Amino acid sequence: MRKLLLLSLLTILLSVHSAQAQAPKREFRAVWIATVANIDWPGQKGLSPAVQQQEFKYILDEHQKNGMNAVIVQVRPAADALYRSELEPWSEFLTGRQGQAMNPPYDPLQFMLEEAHKRGMELHAWFNPYRATFDAKASVAPGHITKKKPDWFIKYEGKLVFNPGIPEVRQYITNVVLDVVNRYDIDGVHFDDYFYPYPIAGHPFPDDDTYAAFQGLFTNKNDWRRYNVDELIEGISDSINAVKPWVKFGISPFGVWKNLADGPEGSATRAGAPSYTALYADTRKWMQLGWIDYLVPQVYWHIGNPAADYKTVVEWWSENTFQRHLYVGLGAYKVGNDRTYAQWNDPNEIPRQLQLGRATPNVGGSVFFSSRSVMSNPNHLQDSLRAHYYKYPALLPVMDWKKSQELEPPFSLKVKQTGNGVQLHWLHDQKVRYYVVYRFKKDSTPIWKLDYWKERKWQPFLPELEDPTHIVAKVFGTKTAFIDEAPLRKGKYIYVVTALDRQQNESAPSQAVSVKYK
Incomplete structure (x- = not known):
């Protein structure tokens, strides 16, 4: 009986893992x-x-x-x-x-x-x-x-x-x-x-x-x-x-x-x-x-x-x-x-x-x-x-046949820890539909180095952006600020922000900014 119970539990856990592993961005x-x-x-x-x-x-x-x-x-x-x-x-x-x-x-x-x-x-x-x-x-x-x-x-x-x-x-x-x-x-x-x-x-x-x-x-x-x-x-x-x-x-x-x-x-x-x-x-x-x-x-x-x-x-x-x-x-x-x-x-x-x-x-x-x-x-x-x-967020699929604009990444991203959470603010010169906020645990993502953003080298990091587990929120395009109220463990975190047009095309990420969560 105990073996059957363990086998059933293992099946459920594998099903859960499969559902999450297959979740697309x-x-x-x-x-x-x-x-x-x-x-x-x-x-x-x-x-x-x-x-x-x-x-x-x-x-x-x-x-x-x-x-x-x-x-x-x-x-x-x-x-x-x-x-x-x-x-x-x-x-x-x-x-x-x-x-x-x-x-x-x-x-x-x-x-x-x-x-x-x-x-x-x-x-x-x-x-x-x-x-x-x-x-x-x-x-x-x-x-x-x-x-x-x-x-x-x-x-x-x-x-x-x-x-x-x-x-x-x-x-x-x-x-x-x-x-x-x-x-x-x-x-x-x-x-x-x-x-x-x-x-x-x-x-x-x-x-x-x-x-x-x-x-x-x-x-x-x-x-x-x-x-x-x-x-x-x-x-x-x-x-x-x-x-x-x-x-x-x-x-x-x-x-x-x-x-x-x-x-x-x-x-x-x-x-x-x-x-x-x-x-x-x-x-x-x-x-x-x-x-x-x-x-x-x-x-x-x-x-x-x-x-x-x-x-x-x-x-x-x-x-x-x-x-x-x-x-x-x-x-x-x-x-x-x-x-x-x-x-x-x-x-x-x-x-x-x-x-x-x-x-x-x-x-x-x-x-x-x-x-x-x-x-x-x-x-x-x-x-x-x-x-x-649907545990993790998903962006909408892009319709390639629809007209789209060339999107520049958001810039001047600032973050600071407040009593309500991590406060983000950024700037952008284009009219967009949404902004997407990403968060990474610095210790678990060693390839992220802030110097790369200063040199505007994006490609080494794009695969990380394809992982929906890092998406924190979609912010409607009339706003350029967000408060991350998620309870975080102590440590350093990295944030980047991208822009989406009406057809959900995504810009390159902003410069990365880190914050130490105490």
Whole structure:
């Protein structure tokens, strides 16, 4: 019995060591924060602005502890807005009634952006492009687009959805997205998996009249439907790049593009609603043509799932990235809640998925659905992220195709020990997105010699900067000061600071400065 206990303990320790040893310096780590039906935030309809803000700051604080470096926040769940808009009404999920403004007034998106950036996190604004009402009982505001343009909408399963086949619809959705891109300092635009609606058996989507009016040269309705969605994605991509080329554009589709039965390029799966054939979203094509910057397929299946094995799906996508970024969508909401498959009761299921993702070429990170699911800590998932997989910070992956600036290193770095910790201050002449603070224990890093910085010889030390265990903090670019409050052991420490542009390109380090911690 004692041998089995020791063997079990050794296995856990090896797993922990493996998780930490494999942790990369650059990795996209995010959660979806869903506002529709108040899934994640706000906690319920009608909360005061003060309580809403308190809740959101708590969510960010917890995910900062979880090691996340980005949040994907749903700002347009159903042709409504969680931001100031002249195009669409305030969301009912804020105040309880669509169109009713905050009292006292505030702008949720602006607030969320400021709070996320303070914590070194990107914020990607998540839009549901085609959903106009969330359910059949929805009560819309008098100025809602469904009232102004009723001919733009189709009723399906009791809900109203934008008709993708109408060109004016595509232009309207593009205008909504560009309104946010132009007015807010968002880091990314994000669409989920709802394009043409998920099909209902025996109830085909009723767009015959639209097809007759706008089919053009198409003789196949399915090809025409894919063309409609293609036009929206390409148009939004072009529009974003024309006004703010640094803003990322990402899609989170259903996890399977095509089953192998749908064509030789499909994956060895038997998923029920592939995006290409069921939702008319040719997500692989969007990667191939460079219309989007990243893809987050919702791979919400366990390892070994008979219809869609997690490993099979991830490996298929890794071979179809076309040099765009691939992050994996993880079904945290299933952990401990899936009655069909016992695998989701296994506390090692998500950790194994994380390990598989890191071991698979071209996979650059993970996104969890959803925030509340992670924070509820099912099967100690959150504990595992904090203690092992996301124990050390990670910078975001660089998108080489995005325009970047030449970054000079910060200079005149000063450090001093205070009663609150080690205080750092530096100077910099460029506008940057973040600064990264690194700390090294001098005794354990003998190759670090201050004379090298005086001679501006960086190369011998760059490998040390690739070790994320030395990252202390990301500081938003409006600040050039930081207090390292970590409890340190007595001894000498070395600090350097680098600069990051919007695309996370990193400058050379500043001169190194040492401090003796007493």
